[in-house]
Structure formats: structure tokens, C-alpha cells
Amino acid sequence: MARFDAPDLAHRLGRQAEAVCRHYLDAGCRQGNYWLVGDVRNTPGRSMFVRLKDSAKGQAGKWQDAATLEHGDLLDVIRESLGLTDFADVAEEARRFLSLQHHERAQSKKPASMPTQPGSSEAARRLFAMSQPIGGTIAKTYLRKRGITTLHGTGQLRFHPRCFYRPDEHEPTETWPALIAAVTDLSGHITGVHRTWLAPDGSDKAPIETPRKAMGELLGHAVRFGLPGDVMAAGEGIENVLSVREVAPGMATAAALSAGHLAAILFPDTLRRLYIVRDHDPAGDAATATLTERANAVGIEAITLSPRSGDFNEDIRRFGIDALRANVRVQLAPQDVARFMERAA
Numbered sequence: 001m002a003r004f005d006a007p008d009l010a011h012r013l014g015r016q017a018e019a020v021c022r023h024y025l026d027a028g029c030r031q032g033n034y035w036l037v038g039d040v041r042n043t044p045g046r047s048m049f050v051r052l053k054d055s056a057k058g059q060a061g062k063w064q065d066a067a068t069l070e071h072g073d074l075l076d077v078i079r080e081s082l083g084l085t086d087f088a089d090v091a092e093e094a095r096r097f098l099s100l101q102h103h104e105r106a107q108s109k110k111p112a113s114m115p116t117q118p119g120s121s122e123a124a125r126r127l128f129a130m131s132q133p134i135g136g137t138i139a140k141t142y143l144r145k146r147g148i149t150t151l152h153g154t155g156q157l158r159f160h161p162r163c164f165y166r167p168d169e170h171e172p173t174e175t176w177p178a179l180i181a182a183v184t185d186l187s188g189h190i191t192g193v194h195r196t197w198l199a200p201d202g203s204d205k206a207p208i209e210t211p212r213k214a215m216g217e218l219l220g221h222a223v224r225f226g227l228p229g230d231v232m233a234a235g236e237g238i239e240n241v242l243s244v245r246e247v248a249p250g251m252a253t254a255a256a257l258s259a260g261h262l263a264a265i266l267f268p269d270t271l272r273r274l275y276i277v278r279d280h281d282p283a284g285d286a287a288t289a290t291l292t293e294r295a296n297a298v299g300i301e302a303i304t305l306s307p308r309s310g311d312f313n314e315d316i317r318r319f320g321i322d323a324l325r326a327n328v329r330v331q332l333a334p335q336d337v338a339r340f341m342e343r344a345a
Contacts, residue, residue: 006075006087009094013074014061016098017052020074023097024081025050026132039065040072040080042135050077082133084152092227093155099188124183124193124216131158131180138202139179145203147316148242150249153226156182157238165197167209176206181223181238183216183257186268192216194223194238194257214257220266226252228268231336233305234291235277235312236262236284243312244277244305247325248332250340251275259283263290273301273333279311305331 013020021028021035027044028037033053038045040063047067054060064071078097079090134140139159140151151157163178176197183192194214197206205211223238225245232252235241241253256262259279263286267274274295278288288304295302307315308327316324329337 006091009091009098010061010073010075012098013078013094014054014059017050017060017074020061020077020097021050021052024077024133039068040070040077042081050074081135082155083135086152088227089153089155092153096155096182096188099190121191121216125190127160127163127195127215128158128180128182128190128193131160134159134179137161138177138198138200141202142179142196142198142204143239143242146239146243146313147321148239148246148313150242150246152249154242156184156223156225158182160195163195163197165206165208174208176200176208177202181255183214183218183221183223185221186266188224190216191221192218194255196238218257218261219264220261222254222256222261222265224252224254226250228252228254229270230272231275231340232268232271233275233277234262234265236279236287237311237313239313240279240311241277243316243324244275244328246316246321247328248336248340251336253277259287263287263294265291267295267298267300271300273303273336275332276302276304277312278304278306280307280309303331303333 018030018035025035025037025042027042028035033051035050035052036046037048039048048063048065050063051058051060061074063077075090075094078093082093084090084093134157137159158180160178160180162175164173165176166173177200178198179196181194182190183194185191192215197208197211199206222234232254233241233244234254234256236256236259238255241255245251245253254265256265276288276291278284292302305328309315309318312324315327329341
């Protein structure tokens, strides 16, 4: 995916200003050539206006808050509405949005006689596009209940308030709120999504038979957090790898969603050391062995991270974050402790 600098990203976002506002400032609404909302953090109201079209008064995408006199561009909207702090995370989210919009425009050019196939990558991209950032939703409540509070750089996670769920082909379709996670290839293109249906208050998963399901093209791909360089961690479940990220927030992580898919995950060209976030069960052991063999065969050092209990999310909930930090610290290569764990100390 093209990388683009900040001015270019802001310009490209400005050309799709209304789509950006509908996605990140959905508490507002369009009025004429402006998008009105309470503030850049997506508070309901009308004191902030975003220009939707170029005019003599300014460029599309520029905004100003009449109450605070704050002003900026759509990169600021992404940063503030998602609560991001690092520009790298803002730029990554902007590129993801622009890539998704490119896919959506391409799909819209298909004849109406070609419906989206249920469970396809196209259906996955559409579901993700219809979802919203997790800030202020019960998806965020659910993650916090699971001990996960480090949410910067998690733009691959979204929330859908009424996601379809069908127990089987003979049962009627239900709707439940859901945590939606984008599955991407190494270029950042969405190939699938993972759905975790939630209880209405976000206190737990929904009381249904199968509260987690994935759709789309999954093999080799993953739900990715952060940009992988020479080091990354990969595991099965989203909550498992996010738990490791709680104590090593600087490390890129990837959730392959199952033991079989973990064993087959694709390696970035830059990767030199891979931490395998193991699930403590026979399937996890088999995936760890296969992935270690594959990594070593192409010159990548593989190091296994083992939980004290069934997985690292269980660890953080049973023993607390300090115990988790201590367990992960002694398993990392010494140079990676300073590199990735210092912000979690």
C-alpha cells in the first residue's frame, strides 16, 4: 500500500470529506456544504463545522470549532475521534480508511445483478464499512472487562449495534451487538472479518451458542495491530494477543483466529524474530511447532511465549497485569524488553 505523507493523506481524505465525517463523526449530520457536530471528539452538537467541498473560503476537509476556536484537518478528526496519540497510528488508520473506500467504490461499479455472496470477502468489507469506531460503545466496555485498556492503534476493531446472527440454516436470524475485527493481508487490504457477539451491556459475550465467527478469506491473514518491522508477535485469539500488547505496547501483534490459521500465517518480508503467543492446549502446541518450523526454515527466529493458565487473557484476568508483565518479560529476548516493554512499566 502506498505510504503518502501527512499533507497528501489530508488532501486525499478531503476529497472524501463527507465519507470521513459519516464514519468518524457519526454523532453529527450534513447541512448544506458542511458537516455539523459538537466537537472533534464526536460529541453530539453543532458548534464544529467541517467543510465538505472546496470553495473560496477554504479546502474540503478543513474544520473549525466555533466554541473553542480549534481548527484542523481530517487527520485531526481521525486522531481525536479515536483517541490516538502517535501520528503513525493516525496515518495507518487514514490509509486503512482510504483503502477501504477504494474497495467500496470498485464494488459499486459492479452490475446490480451480481449480489454480494454471504461470507465472502466483499461481504466482510461491507460489514466493516457499516460498523463504527469502538470509542464510547459497549465493545470498548467488553474489552475493558477482559482487562484490555491499551486501545491506541486498534483501528482494525469496530462495533456494530445490530449484527446478524443465525444459529443454523433452520433457525431464524437474530441481531446482537458485535465487536467487528478486520482481517487483512500483508498489504493491509481487508480479506475478512471476525465477529464477537456481545451481551447488550457489554459485560460478556452474547448468550448464544457460537458467539464468535469469522467470514471471508482467512488463510495466511490476520487481525493486525501495529506495523510489523523486524519483530512481531502472533497468536490465535484477538483478546489473547491484545493481552500481550497490554504489557508490550510497542510490539506489533497479529491474531490469526484459530490454531490452524496461526500455523499458516504469512510472514512480512522484514520479519527477523517472531514471538508465538501460545494457547496452552494440544491444538496450540501443534500450531506452535508448525509455525516454529516454518519460521526457522526461512531464517526467522521463533520464540514461544507461554501463559501460566490457558491463555494470556485468562492470565491477565486471573493474576493481574503485573504478574502478566513479569511472565512476559522473562520470556522476551533481552533487547526486546527495553524496546517494547519500557512504556508499559
